[in-house]
Amino acid sequence: MQDEYRPQILAYYYKQWINFHMGFHAHQTNEIMYVISGTCTVSTTDQMIPMRKGDLIMLDSGVKHNLIVDGNPCRMLNVEFVFAACEGIYPALRQLVDGSSALRQLLARREPYIVLRDPSDVYHTLKNLVTELDTPSEEQMVTVNLLISQLLIRVARLAAEEQKDSAVRQIDRYVRKAVHYIHQYYDRDIQIKDIAAAVNLHPVYLQRIFKASMKQTMTEYLSELRIEKAKMLLARTDVPIIDIADYIGLNSRQYFSAMFKKYTGLSPAAYRKSRETMQGFQNQVAIVDIT
Template sequence: MKENTFPEAVYYYFKEWQEYNMEIHKHKAIEIMYVIKGKCTIEINNTKVELRKQQYIFIYGNVPHRLIVEKKNPCRMLNVEFEWKENMKHFTSIHNLMHHDQSLKEMLTASEDYFILKDSGHIYGHLSSLVLELDLQNSDNRLQIDILFIQLLLSVAKSRKEQMQQIGQSNEWIIHQVLTYIHENYDYEIRTCDLANLVHLHPSYLHRIFKKMMKITINEYLTKVRMEKAKMLLTKTDIPVTEIANYVGINTSQYFSNLFKIYTTFTPSQYRKEGQNFIGEDNKLESHG
């Protein structure tokens, strides 16, 4: 986006799709696809997402995508595509608007390819009003079209920010539940699918959330917990080395020994022998309350 750019519609329509399989395509225009009734699937970057009534997708420019509508599930949609155009006839610019609204700036400068939102009650009104004015476009309603574009973008940006905050709060709760379970059950076998069932998520989705928030995978975190517990047991108890594997949820003492050496560069026996030298040198994993 250059300094004096402003959105200008290049394509907009209402359409009832009975059955449709669009070719994968991309364009420099930003596209908003709003489902008025029914449902559809959007394939975007080899990922399929479903849109239902009163949901809409905001697809950034130059992102490969296609629309899929099944015969048994017709879908009525409202689409608006717009590009950034340099035109001094507009009373403001998108850069000026971003300067005054942080959520708009965050949305328009995001590195994501798309996002999906549920209409909070205003978006369809903004879209349909915009399309009506575009259909009637003349020199007398240019300002009205600009204002409608601003209302639309500000409303979408606000909804996006609110959804991200809600997701963030939800993800914090999810991670708290997972961490609590790991810290209370590390002596059992723990699988990602078990943790996913705990928080009612698909395992791959939980994996992505966990890695994004913790900067480490679930298995890496679980290993860290177990190895730190093993270090404590080796230096502060007389539990036989051969039994410590069981205390930290690892099936065999040989696998435990190999894993411990990878984690600390010492065998469990070496670590116990040098025990007092290690106490206080390592950053202990904080217990999760």
């Protein structure tokens, strides 16, 4: 990034592996391993990474890794590259970074490897790149450099999308944990701080992501859940109305009655009576039908 460098491919090959266990090794080239068909496992010193058709891994130079293929064949396409002085063949990497925020983010990650799921964009670029390398011509070096530049940008875009999706999935997990906690403890006097502590998030941040995901606040969600449980108790059990507030985590019967009427338009007593009337009507209809 501090001078004029471009990616330069030193080796590329297709290979179908069958029942193969490669020992740990490292090399001074960056490597992209792409699974065309079958399954395999790529391991680093601290991680085993199962891979299948459409998966790719980009390994930084010097990272120890191996390849394990058990059972069915696994066909792969590997490309190894370094960064060399441009020597008149452009664009330089730092020029690409100026025009690609995704590539800038990828370089900033400084991770030993990245595993991605390719919808096919990367594979088509890889295939075109290898085809060009197999057919030497005067323009080959320029075309190859353009293709590998395109390859790095496509990988960077996939990596950026994967990070974004990962963040969204993490937010979804926090919200699901909050919902689960509310359903588990709605019958207690729980507060926002209790829910936030249960999911290990700051209350303000949890409230923000909860509302964005659920389209309502946690307080609104909890209140609606409590009213639904109260409606069930009023309609299907003979629990005294004066006790139902305790069943749904409210320590004020007056507040329960006011909240119930706000959500249903009826007092708890009127709601129970309406359900009893409805049940009696349904029983009469059933008797008439039998007759």
